[in-house]
Amino acid sequence: MSDAADADEPAGDDAKTERERIRERKRRELEARLGDGEAVDGSAEPDAGGESTATPSEPIHVNGMDELRRAVDEHDVVLVDCYADWCGPCQMMEPAIEALAAETDAAVAKVDVDANQAVAQQLGARSIPTLVLYADGEAVDRFVGAQDRATLESAIAEHAA
Incomplete structure (x- = not known):
């Protein structure tokens, strides 16, 4: 062994x-x-020209709608991951989610549906994992269930251009 x-x-x-x-x-x-x-250091603020904040290389843990709105407003492209610690498919996707945060131009926001039921409800996350992709402040794509990394990368690349 x-x-x-x-x-x-x-x-x-x-x-x-x-x-x-x-x-x-x-x-x-x-x-x-x-x-x-x-x-x-990842703490850049939008400049006077309205440019978005530097994309963090690690997922942003969101607690509440205000934090989610702030993340969506501050970044051009945001992938929101609605998950639960007890969810097997969510755990399987965790390495891909972290890699997407590190390797793409999208910010990745994580919403623990158990701790943030109102946020999950507003996002329409009826099952987990649910991933919602925002571009320029608007929801542009939704994925329900475990997704492969290539699918998510492709969706991000399509909207990050």
Whole structure:
């Protein structure tokens, strides 16, 4: 049994290293886009020209409609993930959701439906996982049930242009 555990350990380290590499690449890309070379800490505010806030490389945990509205208003493209900790398909999608946050131009907002029943109801999340894609403040796509990463990436890319 220890052989199997040992075999899993390097893969976990590789995945962690890969996530760190992706985050660093996104940070550099964002700094290059900003053009000022300043360190990016993810707390950028919209500028006077109405540009959206820097896209976070990790999911935003939303508690309440005000936080959800703020996330949708601050970012051009937002993927909202309605989930529950006890949901098997939600747990299966978690690595893809984190990767989408790290690797795409979309902000990813997570809504725990147990803690935020009113938000889930307003989003029309009757089953989980439910993912709602917002572009320019409007809901443009909805996915119910577990989705593969490529499907979500394609939807994000279509609206991020």
